[in-house]
Amino acid sequence: MTEKKEQILEAALHLFAQEGYAASSTSKIAKSAGVSEGLIFRHFGNKNGLLVELLKQTQETINQVFSPIFRETDPKKILLKTLNLPLSIEKKHYDYWRLQYKLRWEPAYTNSETFVPILTKFEEAFTSLNYENPKMEAILFNQLLNSIAIDILLNKFEKNYISFLKNKYKL
């Protein structure tokens, strides 16, 4: 991957995640990347190709973050590691997550829920812990995870909240 190609991706990610896809013109992206506008189309075909490439990178980032949880078998550790996730995410990856959450509201980019498999992982954990309704507990837990992530991304995060949750789940 060329240096300029990476600069384009970087600039586009930031603009898409902050201003939105439609509001980020290719000329703005090129200017922000310090590159001629034509180069975007040389490398990615069209504006949408740029987004597709970024979504691929986003998926990889997400997979990497979740993989230690998938490898975990101890139910309590599954929940504990999950609750530790949001705060362990690197600032430089924030735009990937912003893009992911933002695109949930764009019907055009039917981004299939990439977090789905984690739900069954939670369900297994709650089953092991003898919770009465593991399926629903998994949904609840997953919603909490998403809410925390969103609050962090939107700078509305209450830092004592996670310890409160750990206490609630006896972790």
Added chain:
Amino acid sequence: MTEKKEQILEAALHLFAQEGYAASSTSKIAKSAGVSEGLIFRHFGNKNGLLVELLKQTQETINQVFSPIFRETDPKKILLKTLNLPLSIEKKHYDYWRLQYKLRWEPAYTNSETFVPILTKFEEAFTSLNYENPKMEAILFNQLLNSIAIDILLNKFEKNYISFLKNKYKL
């Protein structure tokens, strides 16, 4: 309010909520409303004025929905009525809620959290119910409410989930 003015607002609300603000051109709005493009600017000055008017309506809609909860004093009923809220929302109001949640991701329209006062209402309820940490319980409860609303708007809603929550809170 003229009929054509209302048609403009209706068309704009739907387009903004579905496709997004930037992606919804004034010409598309006018065509969808069955109105000349110039009329948008006669009534609302510019495209942003159209959004401002819609946000005002959104705020009114939200206030109306929450007002019975603000009037409620019985703590259990506060929580119960809140959990019943998401499913009681009229389909024709969905676009207002979509717009609201969508705009949370647009830093340009610093839409101050309109749900904030409800948090203290929840906190009062949990205090009355002798929960150990009412403040955090309120945050948790509020996150659940938002998650449910989002799931409904994104068609990912599990209908048994709300009864599960009612049971959890002994309501």
Added chain:
DNA sequence: TAATAATGTGAGTAATCGCTTACAAAGATA
């Protein structure tokens, strides 16, 4: 009824949109 105001239209504006293309520079291969 006549004058005034509010509502509505459609053609037009400059600026910007995503994208193409001709061409130059740089790198790789023979």
Added chain:
DNA sequence: TATCTTTGTAAGCGATTACTCACATTATTA
């Protein structure tokens, strides 16, 4: 070194953008 491929630029394309304005129609008031 000579040829070919990849990487990069800049000008320019038709289409669309938000918006204006001169004008027509309808409603309100005097």
